[in-house]
Amino acid sequence: MFDFMDMSYDEPDEPIELGPYIPDAGECMRCGICVSSCPTFRLFRIDEETPRRRIRTISKLLVENLPISADERQHLDNCVQCRACETVCPSRMAYGQLFDQTQAQLNLKASVEHSKIPFAQSLSKGGRDFGMLTKWMVTLAFRLIENKEWLRRLMPLLVVYLKLGLQKPLRRSGLLKKLHLADAEALLGKPALQTLAVSYPANATKRGRVALFTGCIAEHFDRETLLAAINLLNTIGYEVLVPPQQGCCGAIHQHNGQSAAGLIDNNIAVFNALDVDAVLHTATGCGAMLSEYQNDDEAGQLFRQRLYDINEFLLKYWPDGLQLTASELKVAVHEPCSQRNVLKNQQAVYALLQKIPGLSISTLADNHICCGAGGSYMLTHPDNARQLRALKQQVITAASADVVVSGNFGCGAHLNADEHKVEHPLQLLARQLPVSVLV
Template sequence: MEQSLIDEADRCVQCGLCLPHCPTYNLSLSEAESPRGRIALIRAMASGALSISKSLNAHLSRCLGCRACEAVCPSEVNYGGLLDNGRAWMRQHPTGKIKNDGLTSFLIHTFTKPNRLQFLGRWLARYQGSALQGMVRTSKILGHGKLRGLEEDLPSVPTQSPLQQDYPTPGLSRGTVGLFTGCASSLFGRDVIVAAIYVLNRCGYSVHIPQDQTCCGALHQHYGEPQIARRHCESNIAAFSKPGVDAIISLASGCGATLSEYGTLATQKGSAKSFVNKHYDISDFLNHISWPKGVQCAPLKETVAIHEPCTMRNVLRCEQAPYQLLKRIPELEIKPLEQNDQCCGAAGLYNVIHPQLAASLGAQKREHLSTSGATVLVTSNIGCAMQLGAVIRKTSLNIRVAHPIELVAQQLGKGRDTKNEGHL
């Protein structure tokens, strides 16, 4: 792997065009916190010129993995791949000096295992609905560190019944889609999943939710465990290979970005290619199909600010899809959130691992939200929704956070449509 890291790093001509686009460089104005600096560090590490150290790890760890640098690089440096492989190389090096910390490991290995996640979900729903939460907060038992921040920032977790495997369309069938539900999304974004099933069914698509699907692998891939990421990738390719699945739909752009790169991750390139060719973000899919006559959104007189997740802009490259989809709602005023090219600070587990840096990035979004005039903030990624929701809860801003599919479902009648949603 050393030589491939060096070869990729050597594609960087050190022009510096990426620096103004890098959130960590903008915060620190330090070369070592810039894409160019990190590429040089990875090259030096792989060539043996620099030994593995906690300081080197810190520079790579503070990278958001937002890939804003990659999107503007004229030399087309595969920065995302370089970072993932550099982190993996460091963690797997025989010196064994660098490991994920306890909280990070716990979260990765809980969120990516369905049984543990379901247990956590049930426990959180009870905890948040009881007097225990108030007692824990007033007792200060969690201290002032990362655990306390994590507890305070968690959105409420509803009590959840298991999802069915199949949701046939009540109308004339136009096809079947496989729905990728994700880990954090299935815990914190259940309303988004139900909204997606409702809209897809209304558009004539039956929804198949493979029960043996698993985590997309993003957390393992980005935190130095590519072998585990590959296992998840291959399990998902098998789970969605059922005949008759016309398209594979993801709801969270963080998961979608990883699914879209299964061609690189998988060992079986043929089946990975077929998976990737069928994969769409939900907004993108709904923009590609023709909608049945009579399926029309009711008007909504609100102002929506759209947050463009980095994974939507820099990996999936379909950040315009939610704008196009929401144009189906008459009278809705749609505007981009200012500085959408800068990460909100969610970035996987970044807001847990680097809470202060994430808070600085979140504060920038808060400023833009406060001048946006919006009553709804729309984002297509569950991690961004949680980060921005936590930012908003700490202010007096009266803005709710929604996925674009939730707004579309609401304006199609979900919640008062006994004819079409009885099965949900």
């Protein structure tokens, strides 16, 4: 008998779980299907600015252990991380994950080099040293979004700065530009100073209790959306908890090659400790990150099981008898990349808006092309971000809508810097509630 004809095999003790297949960077077929969906290719029209070429650079770093040139690094860094390429790739290339791994590796190398440059030297003008100063500012910004207490204490100073009209002279001085802070400063709106309450009771007969993810800066800079969310949830019968110990989702850290582990562990511990039916996020950028927390232990699984996008939650638990007041507004829906390409639940927004009688709802053209916000991209790559916003501006103007809605706070702030009227869909919905509950 031939041995190779023996088809018997030992049964494994444990069933083998086959997760989704994630090809490594070396498996890109170079088919080019991803090219036309890439916003940076739209801007530059060169192969170096395509996902295909970036995957090649990533492969050199992660798979082949080869050095990359300064040019390759720059084209890689130009990626907005919109992940539109992932959605069309026949090889199911996990571009977002590969990009984060690459940034982490590059940062590790860079941190060894930068740690040798003293801070005093970074203050000197010109060339690389001035770049170092900007990096110190970025580091400071990272520390601030990690520490909500520091952020809260800074807010009154910001209000004073805005009230005293210091913006104009500071802008004129050119200092903000030199520090690469001009774009960040232009995004500043008047912050809310008070923190949210820990609990908001249900207005109607109580159906349950949920927790609201507010992250790092939304509590101060996107207060209207959070209040709208609380108002809607209370109205449909849910008590809302806002745990003050929660923090930044970690997206900006992770996408810039820094460790988000501490932030992730903290959020999982804070929300898992609550006796709630669901944990809800209102900003799709944070939601995308929260939904991809990789922790595979019991705590990580519990966190993901209870995690919901607020639009989906409201839709699922919308009471039959709740009628919104009518509106004749014309609304265009902007679909953030984090919603289209990661959460993939943009239809929930349209379905919710349809609950407003008379509302005219349209889809913004070119929704598959990133607006340029890209988390911190609008600050780290202001020129590219501005050009992508200008393209979005053209489609917004062509839509001639009364209002544009976007489910991501970052996209809204970036687009509003161009004096558009972009708001979160929850704000629009909450205004149409028949009995508004002030919170």
